[in-house]
Amino acid sequence: MAAKRSMDELRERVVLGEFGVRNVHTTDFPGNYPGYDDAWDQRRFEEAFRVDVVREEDGVLEFDMVGIDAAIANAFRRILLAEVPTMAVEKVFVYNNTSIVQDEILAHRLGLIPIRADPRLFEYRNQVYSKHMTWVPLGNQTDLFPDADFRPVHDDILIALLRPGQEIDVLMHCVKGIGKDHAKFSPVATASYRLLPDITLLQPVEDEAAETLQKCFSPGVIEIQNIKGKKVARVANARLDTFSREVFRHEGLKNLVRLARVRNHYISAKVWLARSTASGKMRGKCWSHLQAEAAQWQC
Numbered sequence: 001m002a003a004k005r006s007m008d009e010l011r012e013r014v015v016l017g018e019f020g021v022r023n024v025h026t027t028d029f030p031g032n033y034p035g036y037d038d039a040w041d042q043r044r045f046e047e048a049f050r051v052d053v054v055r056e057e058d059g060v061l062e063f064d065m066v067g068i069d070a071a072i073a074n075a076f077r078r079i080l081l082a083e084v085p086t087m088a089v090e091k092v093f094v095y096n097n098t099s100i101v102q103d104e105i106l107a108h109r110l111g112l113i114p115i116r117a118d119p120r121l122f123e124y125r126n127q128v129y130s131k132h133m134t135w136v137p138l139g140n141q142t143d144l145f146p147d148a149d150f151r152p153v154h155d156d157i158l159i160a161l162l163r164p165g166q167e168i169d170v171l172m173h174c175v176k177g178i179g180k181d182h183a184k185f186s187p188v189a190t191a192s193y194r195l196l197p198d199i200t201l202l203q204p205v206e207d208e209a210a211e212t213l214q215k216c217f218s219p220g221v222i223e224i225q226n227i228k229g230k231k232v233a234r235v236a237n238a239r240l241d242t243f244s245r246e247v248f249r250h251e252g253l254k255n256l257v258r259l260a261r262v263r264n265h266y267i268s269a270k271v272w273l274a275r276s277t278a279s280g281k282m283r284g285k286c287w288s289h290l291q292a293e294a295a296q297w298q299c
Contacts, residue, residue: 007033013260014195018248023263026069054267064196065266073193073266080191082180087117087150089184093171101160106168109160111184114153115174121145122176150174193268195261197238203256205233213257216247239267 009015011033015022030039048067055062065073092107099106160168179186199221205213210233214222223236243261248254 009260011036012263013198014263016243016245016259016261018245018254026263048264060269062267062269065193065268067264068266069264070266073268076268077191077193080188081186083178084187085119085176085178086185086187087115087119087122087174087176088182089113089115089172090175090177091173093173094169095171096167096169098166099160099168100163100166101168106160106170110170110172111182113157113159115150116153117148117150117174119176121148190269193266195263196265196267197241197243198260198262199235199238199241200258200260201233201235201256202258205253205256206230209233209252209256212250213247213253216244216250216253217241218244 010023011028014024027033028036028038030037032038045067050066052064052066053061054064065076089107089111092103092110094103094106097103097106101109177185199217207230210222210224210231213233214224216222218241220237220240221235223234224231225234226232243259245259247257247259
């Protein structure tokens, strides 16, 4: 039984020790462990793989991907960075710029401002067909998009500082693109993932040791309960920990705690820049795109 637990730990946990990290490499390939069937099976993969939305707020989407390897989790991260289309400034026509900001620097900074516009209403610039040869007056765009709210996502992005007598007069054209064409089209400011922390107390930790243990972890990780007049430590929410390994500095505590990470449970935190309205149309579009990519992995 102990051997099986040790084998499961080797296969499923990345263990953090005082002087190093163990089990960091994926080892569950076919034939590596006697008695385990690790051959690829689509049905088993579909049953084990799931995506749980943990937090969705203005500008932030955090979700867990469970049951996959680091290579696939990284593929999702790269998809978010480079494959989700957004709108961004492509051309800047400078009519007058007497500021200290050079025209090319100004154009570059304008291009990096996230635009609140649904890219599904537009076509890619590099997909040109004869049907696109049409005359569209600039003056009636409000008639073409009566319900649109095209504007910068944020109102407080500093572009340039002007001195008395200086001015900036520019005309900008926005086009549809994706992050692998240029970083300005990326819908996320950051796209990262980390393994789910797994903290186990090997023995009861009580009284003063419990308080010391609580200070070794991020707020909310260790909770102290009063049981029969004693202060007893318990793991409340291991997810909140950053794994500073502060506990290993205490001789009386380092052998009472096992720090690990769940090998196939990825916490993904994405900070969205480009969004449509407050209802989250852009986030829904990005999420739909991610779900479509996940469906391709299952095929």
